[in-house]
Amino acid sequence: MYSLLRAFAAVAVFLTVQVDAAALSTVKLDYGTFTGVTDTTTGIIYFRGIRYADAPVGALRWRAPVTPPTTKLGNVSATNFGAQCIATSQSAVTPSTSEDCLFGNVYVPINTTAKSALPILVYFHGGGFEGGSSNGFPPEHLLQPSTKPLIFVTFNYRLGQFGFLGGTPVHQHGVGNAGLLDQRAGLVWLQRYARSFGGDPRRVTIWGESAGAGSTMFHLVAQGGINGNTLFHQAMVSDSPSLSFLPYYNDAFTENLFSQFAGFVGCSGTSSAIMACLRNAPVDTLASAGSRVLANRTSSFYPFAPITDGRYLIERPVEAFRAGRFARVPVLFGSNTNEGAGWCGGLPNPAANTKSPNATETNIYNCIAGQFSTFTQESFQKAVELYPLADYANTIDLQGQQMYGEMRYICSAVMITGAAKNFGLKSFQYHWDNPNLSSNHGAELVAFFNDRTFEPEDQAVVDAMRQYFTSFVTSGSPVADNSVAWTRSANKDGSPRILLHPGNVTMEKITDALSARCAFWHGISKELKN
Known part of the structure; x- marks a missing residue:
């Protein structure tokens, strides 16, 4: 019987690991010797494709990783x-993807020695x-500025039906x-x-x-904050923590998703028989089944996602942050202006698509209910009062965009930075607003992982953002040359926050209206199961 205790017991075991101090491009671990690439032009040693856990195949499918x-x-x-790990959208394994995908990448400054004791930044894609x-995130614009x-580190992790399958059979x-x-195994x-x-490591x-x-x-929030100051010591995002639907492992939504997936694979019977069947199934069959589930969920973006499993995630985030049951570490969180753009307007189901001809507010409700199946019409009507259509040029798509962007992303940053401040922790919040480079979800990643040439005003913002984020890693405080001082959160909503706008990087207050809308969404967290 595999268990979390078995999988992570190794963290308590001390083993002497040999290091070639004269040539850090070759690192000797107790299970292998890894030779990376030394690039004198970038000033970085690149260690790519380091196996950090056993292949999660066969009997190790839907088990805790062994590291x-x-x-x-x-x-x-x-x-x-x-x-790369197999994506849910794939109907079959491709040459670049595999079920055997638990690899990490470590990027080290070229003059590092075994005694350098450098701070470490770990990125989850x-x-x-x-x-x-994890492969598409080059380190140059983090390490060089x-x-x-x-040191910069990235890890692959199992996705979709391979990484986030719930249901009673999986739980048992x-x-x-x-x-x-x-991800935890990587840490x-x-x-x-x-x-x-x-x-x-400290x-x-x-x-x-x-x-x-x-x-x-x-x-x-995992297990009441057990990871804080043990596996990590600070936390930040770029951008938008996704406050998603977190049903219990045995809720109707989760059980139905499992049954549909297992049915497409062709597995039935008792819980143990179904799991044995799934673990023996060809990987292409599992990939095909996941893509078929996705094709049948035309009002949902990502049906396979984290759940409240009662073991690692024992409590949902809103509840945990409100009660102070989270890792007591400094945080830096933020969001972009147009977080909700493009989501509801891109769904296959016309009844949930806010760009459908003759769309009404019912389309917005159907979109949100497609992600949060327990969302009620009564709560939606209260939301409409907070987001009157007239405020959005009488455009259904813009109204839905703002609702979804705030409920899932923007208000999450507000909540986390506010909670950290309330419990006496260093807390910083940002607001990316860039009409030139886009203010949509994920747009700020251009500052870290893109080689493009920017216009002067945008370059100033990008330069500042790189320094703010890396200085938080190395010193615990975000500081940038030739830019404003980033003030710590002082209120329960994480206010003030830094506005990252071309030609106008400044501190701003969270408006009362945004605070009220966030309070509404978090006030119905039990209904939304987030």
């Missing part, structure tokens, strides 16, 4: 990325918990939220091996965007 790997790997060329990978050196014969446990791995790469900041930002939030 460190149990197989001795010998000499490994860490020059190429590992396989977005993709709605159903897509994406930082006034103090740091495996684990829910396997993808989150993969366990890092505590064990950070010094091998010249890092300090100075780890976790970071993410979208689903990765949601992951950061979930690790803050």
Whole structure:
């Protein structure tokens, strides 16, 4: 019987790990020797595709990850990325994807030694918990602008039906939220091996965007905050922690999703028989079944997502942050102006699509209910009063955009930074607003992972943002040359926050109207199950 205790027991075990101090491009761990790529032009050593856990295949499907790997790997060329995890949208495995995908990447400044003890920044990618990978996030615009050196790390984690399948059979014969446990396993791995790469395991900041930002939030509240100051010591996002629907593992939504998936695979019978069948099924069959589930959910964005499993996620975020049951670490969270743009207007179901011809407010309700199946018409009517159509140029799509963007993303940053402040922690909030580079969900990532040339006003914002974020990692306070001082949160809504706007980087207050709308959404958290 596999368990979380079995999977993570290794974190308590101390083993001496050999390091070649003269040539950190080769690192000897107790299960393999990894040789990276030293690039004197960028000033970075790149370790790519490092296996951090056993392949989650066969009997290890829907089990907690096993880290460190149990197989001795010998000499490994860490020059190429590992396989990406299979996305829910895939109907079959592709050459670049695999079920065997638990790999990480470590990026180290070129002059680092085994005794450098550098702070570490860990990034969890977005993709709605159903897509994406750690491979598309180059380190140059983080490591090079930082006034103090740091190490940048990314991890793959299981996605969709492989990483976020719930239901009673999974609960009885495996684990829910396997993808989150993969991320945690990466943090366990890092505590064990950070010094091998010249890092300090006592100075780890976790970071993410979208689903990765949601992951950061979930690790803050997991098991009442157990991870804080053990596996990480600060948390930040870029942008928008996703305050998603978190049904229990045995709620009707979760059970129905499991049954539909298992049915498409062709598995039936008792719980143990179904799980045995799923673990023996060809991986292409599992991929096809997941994509078929997705195709049948025309009003939903990401049906496979974290759940309240009663083991790792024992409490939903709104409840946990309100009560102070979260990791007591400094936080830096924020959001973009147009977080809700493009979501409801892109759904396949015309009844839930806010850009459908003759769309009404019912389309908005259907869109939100497609993500939060317990959302009631009564609550929606109260929301309409807070978001009157006339405030949005009498445009249904814009009205729905603002509702969805605030309820799921913007108000999450408000809540987390406010809660951190209320419990005496250092807390910083930002607001990305850029009409040139876009203010939509995820638009600010251009500041960190894009090589494009910016206009002077945008370049100033990008330069400041890079320094703010990296200085938070290295010093605990976001500071940027030639920019304003970023003031800590002082109120229960995380106000003030820094406005990152071209030509106008300044501190701003959260408006009373936004506070009231956020209070409404969080006031119905039991209904929304978030």
